[in-house]
Amino acid sequence: MEVRVENGGSYEVGKSGWGKSLPVPSIQEIVRSDFQSVPQRYIHENKDRPIISEDLADSLEIPVIDFSFLAKGDEDEVQKLHLACKDWGFFQVINHGVKEEILEKMKAAVAAFFELPFQEKKKYAKAENEIEGYGQNFVVSEHQKLDWSDMI
Numbered sequence: 001m002e003v004r005v006e007n008g009g010s011y012e013v014g015k016s017g018w019g020k021s022l023p024v025p026s027i028q029e030i031v032r033s034d035f036q037s038v039p040q041r042y043i044h045e046n047k048d049r050p051i052i053s054e055d056l057a058d059s060l061e062i063p064v065i066d067f068s069f070l071a072k073g074d075e076d077e078v079q080k081l082h083l084a085c086k087d088w089g090f091f092q093v094i095n096h097g098v099k100e101e102i103l104e105k106m107k108a109a110v111a112a113f114f115e116l117p118f119q120e121k122k123k124y125a126k127a128e129n130e131i132e133g134y135g136q137n138f139v140v141s142e143h144q145k146l147d148w149s150d151m152i
Contacts, residue, residue, distance in 0.1 A: 021137055022140065023125070026135075028118070042145070042146055048145070062091065063083070063092070064093075065080060065093050114152075134151070136151060
């Protein structure tokens with residue numbers, strides 16, 4: 001099966017179902033090196049950026065999903081989750097039951113990870129055909145436009 005991706009790239013889905021993701025340089029390391037300007041690969045042309053009217057911009061709020069309703073099978077909340085995934089690709093979850101103390105520890109651990117030396121972070125790099133680990137996901141072409149971010 002062939003899957004088309006943004007900016008004209010294409011790839012064949014691998015056995016894992018996710019396809020191959022090419023390795024790309026760490027943004028933190030690009031900035032720490034002799035950084036002069038953002039490489040072209042990370043600059044999205046105006047024509048490729050979403051157009052948001054003022055009316056629409058006023059109504060844009062990140063979807064909020066109430067997990068307590070979702071856990072009870074509330075159909076309205078299930079529909080909100082569906083639309084959040086389909087239209088936004090992300091959402092905020094409330095009433096999930098995770099203690100604030102645990103969330104703060106998680107934030108601190110992630111911040112500490114990104115402060116590690118590159119060679120240490122590299123030990124956790126994504127393996128080929130995986131989406132877990134350090135690096136970027138779904139990089140399928142050497143010419144694909146990328147986000148200016150490092151991820152874990």
